[in-house]
Amino acid sequence: MSKPPKATNHPEYVIEGDAVIRLSRRMPLWDKHDRPLPIACPSAFRCIAGRWFTDGVHVIVQAQHGSDIAYEFYYRIEDADLATFEVLNQRYARDANQAYYIRGKTIRTRSPQAFRPLVYESWRWSDEGPLVQVQRAHEFYAVDSEAVYLNGKRIAGADGASAVGFESGYLADAQRVYYFGRATDLDRASFTCGLNADGRLVFTDRFGPIEDGKRETALDRCIADEWRPFFTARPELTDYWWHALQQPSQPTAAVEFHGIRLAGLDSASFAAHELDYGYAARGIVCGDAHGMHWLHEYTQGPSRLERISDRPIAALHVLGRRYFTDGVTVFYTPNHYETPRPLRRTDPADFRVLQHGWARDRSRAFYLGVVKKGVDPARLRLEGCYAWDGEHLLCDGKPLKIDAPQATFQVPHPAFLLAGDKLFCGRRPVSAKRVHLPTLEFLGDDFARDRAHAYVVTYESLVEIDGADPATFRVIEPGIAQDEARRYDANALRKALRND
Known part of the structure; x- marks a missing residue:
């Protein structure tokens, strides 16, 4: 048993x-x-x-x-020392020799006796009702006498001896403010937090309110009312951005742009550049002698600035559509509502913007800001939506496998590739039984014909136009064609196809 x-x-x-x-x-x-x-x-x-x-x-x-x-x-x-082993919280522990993080990481701390979770001030509802301040130990941040750690990894440059914790991923040492382990450009001396009238925890420094570790320096005046309870309860705070907004009639060096007050910028060196995305969309890079910012404009809610470079705005140079540089780094801007993305290890002097989203430097090719590994920039050929370099063929930046020599490639239309005896519309093959390739000719961007049919060009293929006479079919103006019997509008034909 x-x-x-x-x-x-x-x-x-x-x-x-x-x-x-x-x-x-x-x-x-x-x-x-x-x-x-x-x-x-x-x-x-x-x-x-x-x-x-x-x-x-x-x-x-x-x-x-x-x-x-x-x-x-x-x-x-x-090798843990069981005699001195001490659990600090669910994620951290220590013994007399070192500290530990629960994901299997040993922390070689120089002061294990001082290693502990970072303590911060928080708020909770008391039994009597009002909110009271309490101290909590952070789950993810820890400190010793020399360093600060996030999830067991040392934060470069952070000083453990002077570290102070805050809620929502913030910490500060004597010199800097950090957000989830990342050093920010927030002003340490004036950085503070507290509860607003609705009980929401808010952060600010002297130059602007803070969201997600970034200073909101583009300030609509209506934001002053939202912050009034916070500053009314903190009379010791003076000369903050909120106080400047209370005196709109007095002269101020702050910049007004598109009806938005841009706090913390130098009006003497301020400049703004609009990047055209087409379809009336625009992106705005602005700044002063101390840095560049991306302006987020919203139809609802306050606009905001996001710092993208410490270089002066005078150094900004537009390289081509969606690409610009601050003189040191090349940036790619996907669209007008996303923050420009820095391209690592690029030299602006070697960087060239090509067409259709492509660019290159001395050793790499880029499509929409992404490195296309293996593509030879020196041999890169671009026609329409296609690109090839002798070994690789790509359509809209994605690899396309075609069993035909690249020497036979022709692009008779920006969306079509003729490879030997095969025709592709984008990535889709077009049936040679339906379209007679030897006599196929494109008539501008919207129409084509062969010996038997006339076609309207759609996003997906060539679509035969019922009753059209290919022998007399011709384009008379962009988007409009006619034969001996009728007149044809490309947009109307495409709309009818979508409705079928």
């Missing part, structure tokens, strides 16, 4: 013979490869705290991959 399982100090785990069993899975502890985890002394297994355990020899940690759909597993810390 087998012995009954032996209980541990954790209700989820029992000892059966030489195995530690997790009851919810009814199986021994497993590693990240789903193999049984070696347990040195099963009878000594116990929970230290939370997800940290020991078998009397090693520290055993229950970790996981993922968050929404999590896969749990266990691993051993081989």
Whole structure:
């Protein structure tokens, strides 16, 4: 008769013979490869705290991959000092020699005795009703005497001795403000937070309100009313952006652009450049002698500036549609409502904008701001939506496999490729049984004909025009054609096809 399982100090785990069993899975502890985890002394297994355990020899940690759909597993810390091992929270622990992060990371801290989760001021509802300030320990940030850590990784440049925690991913040391481990350009001396009238936590510095680690320096005057309760409750705060908005009749050096007050910019060196995207869409880069910003304009809600470069606005140079440079970095702008994206390791002096979204530097080809690996920029040929370099063929930046020599390629229309005896519309082959390729000719952007038919060009292919006479079919103006019997409007033909 087998012995009954032996209980541990954790209700989820029992000892059966030489195995530690997790009851919810009814199986021994497993590693990240789903193999049984070696347990040195099963009878000594116990929970230290939370997800940290020991078998009397090693520290055993229950970790996981993922968050929404999590896969749990266990691993051993081989060299932990059990006599001094201390769990700090669900993610951090330490002993006399080093610290640990729950994802299997050993932190070689120089001051393990000072290692701890970062403490910050927060608010909670008291039993009596009003909000009261309390101290909390952060789940993801930790500090020691020298450094600050996020998820077990040291934050470059952050000073642990002077670190102060805040809610919502913010921390600060004596010099800088950080947001989820990333250094920001926020003003450390005036950075502060508090509750607004609706109980919402808000952040600001002297130059503007802060959202998601970025200063909102484009300030519509209506925002002053939203922040009135915050500054009314903090009379010790003076000379902030909010105070300047209370005196609109007084002279100010702040910039007014498109009816928006751009706080914190130097009016003497201010300039703005509009980038044309077509269809009446535009993007705006503006700034002063101290940096460049992307202006987000919204039909609803306040506009805002997002800093994109520390270079002066006078250094901005438009390289071509969607590409510009600050003299050091090349930026690609996908559209008017997304922030320009810096292209890493590009030299503006070598960068050339081509056509149809393509660009190149000395060693790489780019399509819509993305490096196309393996494409030779020196041999790159562009026609319509197609590009090839002797080895690769791409359509709209995506590889297209065609069994035909590139020497035979012809692009009779920006959307069509003739490769040997095959015709493609974009990436789609056009049937040679339906279209007579030897006599096919394109008549402008909207029409084509062969010996048997006249066609209207659509996004997907060539569509035969019923009753049209190819022998007398001709274009008389852009988008309009006629034969001996009728007149044809390309847009009307396409609309009729969509409605079928």
